[in-house]
Amino acid sequence: MTSSAGVGSQPASPAPEVVLDDATLVVRARDGDIRAFEVLVRRYQGPMYHLALHMLSDRGDAEDVVQEVFLTAWRRLGQLRDDPAFVGWLYRTTTNRCLNIIRARRPAAEADLDNRASAEAAGSPERAAQVSEQMIALASALTRLTPEQRACWLLREVHGRSYQEIARATGTTQTAVRGRIARARAQLAEAMSPWK
Template identity: 50%
Template structure:
């Protein structure tokens, strides 16, 4: 992505102090502020606008990092590092409308960097995973079967080559478009489509017993 330097005295002072946290002094945040406007204001050093973006994306970024790392503390670190980097580098973003894909790019690269440093050990401890949605009530047999199916899916995903698994997770679990995934990973869109297709074929084959 092309970058340009944009800076204001107010933005520079705010960025020198680090990203805002809960209760940071700033103008009141507009709860219905649209994203493009929030990004543009944050680029000018508006802390309340940036806090609105953090509130909107911290949960999705955590889910992305956790799905890559399978480690809650590490995923929380990625979230923190992602928003620190976003606050500092936000003035270089040319198009405010591209913020979502740009933020995912930052988070994905940090997650993958950490994953590569931690290989080959990846935890399969589902007790530490965020709760997955299910029925409000189900009988113990059904609950056990559903959990076993989810455990098997995690094992299959963990067995996928890293490049296939990351593309599949970004598409199927985080809902990114092919172009956004391509931008996040720095690869052609055609490569993204190919990797997701291969991942889907593998998942269908290895989960056949659960169909």
């Protein structure tokens, strides 16, 4: 008689971890499952932070925006009617919060642009080696775009969102999104022409 747990048998491997899709996690989170919401936060806090950081050029503001977005998401999860639309909702909320901050600080940001670029270029030798002139020029060019152009360009070029997703995130039409991205690309190409 042979035994299945006899000599030479391999110990049972642990069951693979099941990766749940966003819609399932949203449903569970809406039902009060904090761990499901934590998975959503871990999954999307990085992309939301990078979007906010690129739009705002300030780590503290970007962190604040992401924290506010996920706090709002937790509070308003019951209002979300289309569970698979959670990610689009996050992008739209993050984009709108960033646009509000940009609009509120725009005059100060325009006046500070030249001072900030000069300070970065004149920093320590180690810092100067880390920050290339091209990146400073691109950051400067991005701040000269309208907030709407910057949001559309970042959502498309950095985050790879579709025109339809961007239109929903910014509350406009796909045609308007395409126009904003085209104008943003033209302005950025002109600003970056010395580095071609």
